[in-house]
Amino acid sequence: MSTDTNTKFGRYGGQYVPEALMPAIEELEEAYQRYVLGNEAGFMDDFRERLRDFGGRPTPLQRAEQLSERYDSEIYLKREDLLHGGAHKLNNALGQVLLAKYMGKERIIAETGAGQHGTATAMACAHLGMDCEIYMGERDINRQRPNVFRMRLNGAEVNPVTTGRGTLKEAISETMRDWATSVEDTHYVIGSVVGPHPFPRMVRDFQSVIGEEAREQIEEKARRLPDSVLACAGGGSNTMGAFHEFVPQEGVGLYAVEAGGSSLEVDEEGGVAPNSASLSTGSEGVLHGARTKLLQDRDGQIMESHSVSSGLDYAGVGPELAHLVDEGRVVPVNVDDDGALEAFHRLSQLEGVIPALETAHAFAYLENEHENLGDCVIVNVSGRGDKDLESVIEETAEREIDIAPDMDVFSGGGL
Amino acid sequence: MSTDTNTKFGRYGGQYVPEALMPAIEELEEAYQRYVLGNEAGFMDDFRERLRDFGGRPTPLQRAEQLSERYDSEIYLKREDLLHGGAHKLNNALGQVLLAKYMGKERIIAETGAGQHGTATAMACAHLGMDCEIYMGERDINRQRPNVFRMRLNGAEVNPVTTGRGTLKEAISETMRDWATSVEDTHYVIGSVVGPHPFPRMVRDFQSVIGEEAREQIEEKARRLPDSVLACAGGGSNTMGAFHEFVPQEGVGLYAVEAGGSSLEVDEEGGVAPNSASLSTGSEGVLHGARTKLLQDRDGQIMESHSVSSGLDYAGVGPELAHLVDEGRVVPVNVDDDGALEAFHRLSQLEGVIPALETAHAFAYLENEHENLGDCVIVNVSGRGDKDLESVIEETAEREIDIAPDMDVFSGGGL
Amino acid sequence: MSASRIAEAFANGPAFIPYLAAGDPDVESTKEYVRALVRGGADIVELGLPFSEPIAEGSTIQNAIVRSLSGGMTPESYFELVADLDIDVPVVCMTYYNLIYQFGDEEGPEPFVRRAAAVGIDGFVVPDLPAEESGPLREACDAHGLDLVFIVAPTTRGERLERIMEQVSGYVYVQARLGTTGARTDVSDQTDTSLGRLREWDVPKAVGFGISEREHAERIVGGGADGIIVGSALVNIVAEGTSAGSVTRAQNVAEGSSTETVAERLESKARELKEGALAGRENRPQPERP
Amino acid sequence: MSASRIAEAFANGPAFIPYLAAGDPDVESTKEYVRALVRGGADIVELGLPFSEPIAEGSTIQNAIVRSLSGGMTPESYFELVADLDIDVPVVCMTYYNLIYQFGDEEGPEPFVRRAAAVGIDGFVVPDLPAEESGPLREACDAHGLDLVFIVAPTTRGERLERIMEQVSGYVYVQARLGTTGARTDVSDQTDTSLGRLREWDVPKAVGFGISEREHAERIVGGGADGIIVGSALVNIVAEGTSAGSVTRAQNVAEGSSTETVAERLESKARELKEGALAGRENRPQPERP
Numbered sequence A, B: 001m002s003t004d005t006n007t008k009f010g011r012y013g014g015q016y017v018p019e020a021l022m023p024a025i026e027e028l029e030e031a032y033q034r035y036v037l038g039n040e041a042g043f044m045d046d047f048r049e050r051l052r053d054f055g056g057r058p059t060p061l062q063r064a065e066q067l068s069e070r071y072d073s074e075i076y077l078k079r080e081d082l083l084h085g086g087a088h089k090l091n092n093a094l095g096q097v098l099l100a101k102y103m104g105k106e107r108i109i110a111e112t113g114a115g116q117h118g119t120a121t122a123m124a125c126a127h128l129g130m131d132c133e134i135y136m137g138e139r140d141i142n143r144q145r146p147n148v149f150r151m152r153l154n155g156a157e158v159n160p161v162t163t164g165r166g167t168l169k170e171a172i173s174e175t176m177r178d179w180a181t182s183v184e185d186t187h188y189v190i191g192s193v194v195g196p197h198p199f200p201r202m203v204r205d206f207q208s209v210i211g212e213e214a215r216e217q218i219e220e221k222a223r224r225l226p227d228s229v230l231a232c233a234g235g236g237s238n239t240m241g242a243f244h245e246f247v248p249q250e251g252v253g254l255y256a257v258e259a260g261g262s263s264l265e266v267d268e269e270g271g272v273a274p275n276s277a278s279l280s281t282g283s284e285g286v287l288h289g290a291r292t293k294l295l296q297d298r299d300g301q302i303m304e305s306h307s308v309s310s311g312l313d314y315a316g317v318g319p320e321l322a323h324l325v326d327e328g329r330v331v332p333v334n335v336d337d338d339g340a341l342e343a344f345h346r347l348s349q350l351e352g353v354i355p356a357l358e359t360a361h362a363f364a365y366l367e368n369e370h371e372n373l374g375d376c377v378i379v380n381v382s383g384r385g386d387k388d389l390e391s392v393i394e395e396t397a398e399r400e401i402d403i404a405p406d407m408d409v410f411s412g413g414g415l
Numbered sequence C, D: 001m002s003a004s005r006i007a008e009a010f011a012n013g014p015a016f017i018p019y020l021a022a023g024d025p026d027v028e029s030t031k032e033y034v035r036a037l038v039r040g041g042a043d044i045v046e047l048g049l050p051f052s053e054p055i056a057e058g059s060t061i062q063n064a065i066v067r068s069l070s071g072g073m074t075p076e077s078y079f080e081l082v083a084d085l086d087i088d089v090p091v092v093c094m095t096y097y098n099l100i101y102q103f104g105d106e107e108g109p110e111p112f113v114r115r116a117a118a119v120g121i122d123g124f125v126v127p128d129l130p131a132e133e134s135g136p137l138r139e140a141c142d143a144h145g146l147d148l149v150f151i152v153a154p155t156t157r158g159e160r161l162e163r164i165m166e167q168v169s170g171y172v173y174v175q176a177r178l179g180t181t182g183a184r185t186d187v188s189d190q191t192d193t194s195l196g197r198l199r200e201w202d203v204p205k206a207v208g209f210g211i212s213e214r215e216h217a218e219r220i221v222g223g224g225a226d227g228i229i230v231g232s233a234l235v236n237i238v239a240e241g242t243s244a245g246s247v248t249r250a251q252n253v254a255e256g257s258s259t260e261t262v263a264e265r266l267e268s269k270a271r272e273l274k275e276g277a278l279a280g281r282e283n284r285p286q287p288e289r290p
């Protein structure tokens, strides 16, 4: 069924998974071809209608008045933060859970880092009446408690993953293990454009509504294409979702903003990269089913990554992004934790939009490089920051951020 | 300027405020006539565009599949929870802050109960570059900490109000005191259809986009008008916003669902009503600038109200709603804390929509009375429940709610 | 209409109008304090009937209201207190409209006004009742021969001012500054402007909001006011007495604290303010007769 | 191609194939344990080269991998360990593809395979490398005369199965059940079905995933398997030894705990399983010759 040409993006991608999963992946690929690409049984119509009525699409493309003035250019925000659940993640989660339903699956599993993909999946499962179990690193559970609670409220089980550092990487591995056991009645809703084919392609297709809408909206509002599109990149799903439509438009600069963490230097000895900049600094390897750019040591052991934002805290990245970087079509850039936090505060104060810490990375890059991004820039606001309040209080307290508000009213402690 | 006929709704309404505020109120009324009713300087066009691009309007009208099946009728959700900030409150806050800007005011003050109006106002102020101070009862600050933090992030000051029981009533009084001092350069953005004329009318006009959209949407989807529209009622702004368009349609039942709290009985001695059911159980009186239905003792002292949801925890209600109840056009009903909590869990699990605790009241009424509400029901989902997670954990732990999820994963404590 | 007792109180020079919250901290104390103020020179007494939502009040009077309400003050006990007062200066009831509106079995303000008249109250100030909404209360006051005092704010001008001045009786309460009640350490320039605006009307002008010292009284009366209204400065004295927990001279002496009782301190504060007002009249530039 | 050492290992009856994670808890122990397993009857040894993301492994082997990696195990020290082993049964290297792919300075799996061949490794099992992606590794193995074992899952059927069976060499690893590695207390019925499906192919079939007891071994070989692969049941013994913190008999005796060393226990567990396998062959119904 799958041939080398369509399972890969250039040298990246593929299907590096245990044999037990291969039949399920082939079944998925068939379903993807039929339902997603072929709109069989009106799947895509059903999906788009649910994205609209349940999800709240289209999301606005908002001209950011204060930022436009600050940078003396036209800055537009693609408001995925307004999607149900508070991030772009629902586009994909709803698509996959619906597809699983069309395929006759009964149970959904998923991993989550920031909890946004988990909440989106749990919401989609409640909406579609599917059983749902979410794997989440213990450390992330502690960083993102409101999201954990939201998953529970939507009826999902949340399974803490205690291996490794307890972040997204471990959660993905653990979900794959579950899937290897349950593959016959279960679909694994992977949360980004990662994993074995057909996931990277399919997730991108579900997410590309972002760029499709944005293009239509910018053409209506500005009567032109943007000079640049910025999106943060963890696995890269909001990134590919925002970029896909613009890839053929050579004049549009595409910037994937990764988490520079506390430093770009790695600690080979400890196996720790204090960042998640796999596109910018990683090397080719195989992780979680795909060949892609990775944070790994000389031997090929995967490093523990780090970012102030759980959703970017991942050692890999989608294979299509890796390919587009190699091709020179996508520019991989990164900003550090400090810059992201500052940008978080800046956007909250200037525009009345509290971004996710993940998203804040894109705004930090805008702040630093706006002079080189042209006159018309779209920034994808991949999610809202409600989930991050606790982290922001803590992380802000550890730094000197001039523009951060004084937190006196919280003298009684955290949230 | 204002005559008896347009400052009142039947016997309710009016302008019972200190003389110091009257000139500001007259100025506001004039601005309301010119900009809102007359669309002078394109105010309403500007407003609607911002509601769309910044706020995310239109919000969807979603057919709730699981509830429709459960109740064997067509249940539609008007998804105000998807509005920026997470509640219908932005419709009004954005309208008023924009109006204040057109009026040349420099500073915005507002009260908040659940924190939703405060966050909406803070967001609108950041968006429009206005200074902003929010008054909030100390007790509510503790019940709604994430919202307090969001206001601070948007650059607003949050002033704790320590008088009385530290809830919405005291916050309104304190904001009026500020306004009496600062009236010349400051606009008071009141958060519901309460207060002196022209607030109840103006706030209703800003909110009535809810019902206007819902009507268009239901006519498109169901090719008919609904049999019933349900909305929770605190001050009554989401209520009037949802109802206004349908008031002339006699066949549409309008149900204002109040907080029955822990009991409808009052403790006259203690001056406490363990509920907020002013439409259902209150009597006529004058509070915060308007004649309306109130929770008061025999002498006319205002009672402390109660509800598990801060946003409904108010002893008064909008004068227009009081009038519509007297006229028999709106049916005042109520459900208690237990019912609301259960409905919160039910909607979260069945539909993948986590409602605000305020909103949950409307769904509790639907559960109890669906047989008497006809074949086609619209429920206004006034807000999302993210702000309530902490309260829900606590309140659920105090009760036996069969459908509530087990919170083992939170064994380490609250959020 | 024959001149009211209130109007007469302005006849013999500048009027000193103290305010206290009735029932703060209890009924007996209020009686004692009011009598002390009268001894100190009060020409009219404004006695507040506490309302749970005092939106025009600053923190000093808000706290007084909390003390009074938790002491059990009700409209009925207020009326009994006034009936018992036995003073020979007019009493003005200051309260919020809802209490007036709710009183008695019939709808509207009439039962409240009737009862007030019966216990010897001479007029009302209702901070949340602007001229626009005062029709029913105005009628009831007329029917029972009571005055209805209106507040004029620094922001009140033009048509609004005229509408108010058509309805006012007794005196006009000139709000010295924007904001809520509360003692201040300075006198607002807005006062002079407001008094200027009111010159053409022939009704006594009493200035309130923020007056706390002899010098304030002197300046304000010197600037043309016919009276001064002092609330928070006096309520502060009551509050100190309450928090000290001591109300008799013996106790104060025994505890080595201030040797004066609250009543004595109120009386001497009243005297100070009254003297200020009188001095202000002396300094007042004589109106030039053409 | 001449029969490989691995193929030969199946020649004399059912093969017992134990698995250990190399370097768990350290290199010297692994050598000792492997030799003990050989003494216990191992026909082939699967030696895991630990990878940080072992997605096919259950918790027992995950923990072994953590112990090994924190003990400093690397591909290079793995090769040195194998070179030092000095055993006369074939060694199969079980690892994940990224380690194979990254090794050496040239791109692709060839440098890894070359080095493996040099230290005497006979074949590979790579759980995250399905037939679709195995081209380059298959080529390198062919070039160096190594076997490439593939896993066949209970879900593998039809075309997929054929594609795999075209590529496999050495033996086919029959995954006894869905899921990850890990000792179980029962034998899955899926095993028989899988063996049935594979009957037509003339390549040794070794069953793994979940085998922990003599009875399991007996049943599986009785059901037609040519070998059994046992990992977690053995790794558990290593883990117990590690957590007891005692590896010598003297210590064990001194502490009054089990009187056997880890190596001894591994050897006797191996013997038990090998005996089970042999007994299974005795019970096997003779294929009817028509």
Ligand SMILES: Cc1ncc(COP(=O)(O)O)c(C=O)c1O
Binding pocket: A087, A088, A089, A113, A114, A115, A116, A117, A191, A192, A193, A232, A233, A234, A235, A236, A237, A238, A239, A310, A311, A312, A356, A358, A359, A382, A383, A384
């Ligand atoms: C708001 C938000 N943005 C971005 C990301 C990163 O994911 P991706 O790179 O797949 O868009 C996440 C992941 O949780 C997220 O929550």
Ligand SMILES: Cc1ncc(COP(=O)(O)O)c(C=O)c1O
Binding pocket: B087, B088, B113, B114, B115, B116, B117, B191, B192, B193, B232, B233, B234, B235, B236, B237, B238, B239, B310, B311, B312, B356, B358, B359, B382, B383, B384
């Ligand atoms: C979500 C939500 N619904 C309803 C209300 C009640 O307000 P109103 O009755 O004015 O709609 C609030 C107030 O905070 C709210 O946050």
